[in-house]
Amino acid sequence: MEADEVRDVASLARTFFTQSVLPHQERFAEQHRVDAFTWQEAGRLGLLLPSVPEDLGGGGGTFAHEAAVLWEQGRTGDDSLAYAIHSTIVPHYLVQFGTPEQQRLLPQLAAGELVGAIAMTEPDAGSDLKMIRTTARKAEDGWVLNGSKTFITNGSMAGVILVVARTGGPGSKGLSLFAVETKDLEGFSYGKPLRKIGQQGQDTRELFFDDVSLPVGALVGDEGAAFAYLMQQLPQERLAIAIGAVAQAELAVELAIERARQREAFGATLWDLPSVRHEVAACATDVLRTRTFLDHCIEEHGEGRLDSPLAAQIKLASTEMLSSVADRCLQVFGGYGYILDYPIARIFAGARVQRIYGGANEVMKEVIARAM
Ligand SMILES: Cc1cc2nc3c(=O)[nH]c(=O)nc-3n(C[C@H](O)[C@H](O)[C@H](O)COP(=O)(O)OP(=O)(O)OC[C@H]3O[C@@H](n4cnc5c(N)ncnc54)[C@H](O)[C@@H]3O)c2cc1C
Structure with a gap:
């Protein structure tokens, strides 16, 4: 039952990002923001705050619904809608610690009328x-x-x-x-x-x-409780970053395979060169290994067991993996990979900051080490 619902949310999210966000990406980049309408459209489709309880104005689902949207966003290659901040992070402070008066903002956030x-x-x-x-x-x-x-x-x-x-x-x-x-x-x-x-x-x-x-x-x-609240919420924020990172890495591999199979060189295609296809094969293996770890972390979070060190480990592993995979898959595109019209270039550029925000990866290592 929940699995069917999550699949429906994923399918809606895929359509939304493909039809309502990706075609406008260049304009969003020029204006350095999405349109107000983009948030409202996401709200109208029920994609915002899916894991906030229904009686507070959310979708009444679980983190699995949230994860489905984050995954589809990464998988379709959008990086303009700051979905995780608005939906996966901000509302949960209000749900957990907010007064009823503050919680009256939740339906507006869910509708995309208010941005967080x-x-x-x-x-x-x-x-x-x-x-x-x-x-x-x-x-x-x-x-x-x-x-x-x-x-x-x-x-x-x-x-x-x-x-x-x-x-x-x-x-x-x-x-x-x-x-x-x-x-x-x-x-x-x-x-x-x-x-x-x-x-x-x-x-x-x-x-x-x-x-x-x-x-x-x-x-x-x-x-005086802000720091304690942040520490409580940060694992979910780091997991959200990890979901996007693994999804983007999977897309990078798919794009590299497609490019290598199409691009002709030396009387065949790039895919016919063992060094090219072996590098892509190694990338696919890196992605699958991290995705398996990610699935474990999502499951742990669902059971209330995603602690700070585990969240730091998946944030570290996924964002380092994305940087490496995006770089190696870009190489398959040659000079075209350096041109922002190509999605692989945007994945590469957007990967870099993921090792910095949500807690720099060096800080993640310290969080992990302290628990040892
Ligand atoms: C695109 C973007 C979006 C962002 N969005 C938000 C947002 O919405 N809200 C918000 O509040 N912030 C946001 N940030 C800020 C982000 O969280 C910080 O940039 C990040 O926490 C690092 O802080 P800093 O940039 O001041 O680097 P510094 O704290 O100066 O750290 C610089 C470097 O020093 C090293 N370092 C730091 N501390 C340690 C340590 N303990 N051990 C080992 N090495 C260490 C790391 O290599 C780190 O990268 C965003 C940043 C960017 C670039």
């Missing part, structure tokens, strides 16, 4: 979030937010941003989480789109908070 973002990183606080300097000071009727964030995905499109800010002393216990609604919000602004080497269609910005007044009810959960 999460703002942790700052110019001087990336891997080490304990260095966050953005402050939220208690005022008579709420909070006053001051500071800046950088590299924030969905930065200009977001109607709600989960902002990590300092409400107490130094270190992780002084950090709190706020649900900041941006509509007509005085003192809030964002910078120009950051010019990235890949994932060009994503809306990645600096954010600025200048004496921004927030209501008392903007605090998510308990004061």
